Amino acid sequence: MKRRRVLATLGTAAFGSMAGCAGETDRGSDESTLTDETTAPPPPTIEPKRRGTGESARVADGVFLTIADPSVRSSVVVYNSPVLSVQGAGVQFVVVSVEGDTDFEPSSFVLERDGAIQSPPPQQTQQHVGGVARECDGRCLGIPVEAEAAESAGIAYRPDDQVLAVWGLDDSTVAAFPNVPDLRLQSAIITEQEGDVAVELSVENVGERDGVFLFIIAPAWVADAGEPFGFRVPRGETVTETVVPNDIQSLDPDEAGFSTEPTADSRYFRIGTES
Known part of the structure; x- marks a missing residue:
């Protein structure tokens, strides 16, 4: 079928966000001092294995x-x-x-x-x-x-x-702590797979280590809904994956469209009827 929306190569935008001391009580001179009691030492600190x-x-x-x-x-x-x-x-x-x-x-x-x-x-x-x-x-x-x-x-x-x-x-x-994968969405397409609505994403990793591209696809007509997906993108490579979300299968593949045009840092995709 004809693909409904094609997102051209998306620039180079990187993904990202996104003791106080208690005072002593004033004791009267007639208060005796206990000399036969000793203060027990605190228990030793034991470091866990x-x-x-x-x-x-x-x-x-x-x-x-x-x-x-x-x-x-x-x-x-x-x-x-x-x-x-x-x-x-x-x-x-x-x-x-x-x-x-x-x-x-x-x-x-x-x-x-x-x-x-x-x-x-x-x-x-x-x-x-x-x-x-x-x-x-x-x-x-x-x-x-x-x-x-x-x-x-x-x-x-x-x-x-x-x-x-x-x-x-x-x-x-x-x-791996200091090395953040630089994952960039290159294209997003709504297409058809065996009669179902499918979403095809291409992601490039220009970072210093392998990464995982995580994203959510949600029906535009339902609030607080969505289905999570993810796929691995080795460093220096571009990977294209197609997913078939359950929540948008009431749509006609020929009429489905993105509610908001995807950008290089998009990770949340709402899909409804293309106007």
């Missing part, structure tokens, strides 16, 4: 957690929601699989960089993420990280501000 990814750690009586399969992504899809969370300036996500005998809050997992616990970058937070273009044996968790070089790094489990376990990240994962 550092483990490799894939190893289990006991975090409570009979409760074990495992961190496995780390990867560094420039964007993530929020778990069970049609929301694409993209990096701020100089931010990526360490995505890991978390398996265990207990429920956990994403905020309990933090990044350890060069031996120090790191707070999330501004306007970013740890979150359950969808397993798009990757699989997790447990729950997929995304932990934001500054896109800066590090000598070493790990994922710490720190509920209630107490570090109970640390999993060290391998050298190749740490080396």
Whole structure:
């Protein structure tokens, strides 16, 4: 069939965003001082054993957690929601699989960089993420990280501000921190595949490492809806992928169109009837 919309090569725009001290009580001169009591010393601080990814750690009586399969992504899809969370300036996500005998809050997992616990970058937070273009044996968790070089790094489990376990990240994962894939949408086409409405995207990676292009396709007539997709784009290559979204199959392929013209940094595509 005739393709409805063709987006010409789209420039070179890069994707991105997107102790106080308590005062002493004034004691009267008639108050006696206890000399036969001693203050117990604080218990020693015990550093948790550092483990490799894939190893289990006991975090409570009979409760074990495992961190496995780390990867560094420039964007993530929020778990069970049609929301694409993209990096701020100089931010990526360490995505890991978390398996265990207990429920956990994403905020309990933090990044350890060069031996120090790191707070999330501004306007970013740890979150359950969808397993798009990757699989997790447990729950997929995304932990934001500054896109800066590090000598070493790990994922710490720190509920209630107490570090109970640390999993060290391998050298190749740490080396990916400063290298953000530069993924550029080159073309977007609405087409037909065996009678269904399909969307064909071509993406170029001009960055320094392989990347994953994540995107959402949503019906224009439904609010807060969308279907996530993703595909890998090796560095220095252009990849073209065609997807068939379920949510837009009520449309006639000959009449479907983009509600907003795609641009080089588009990641959210609303599709309705072409006017």
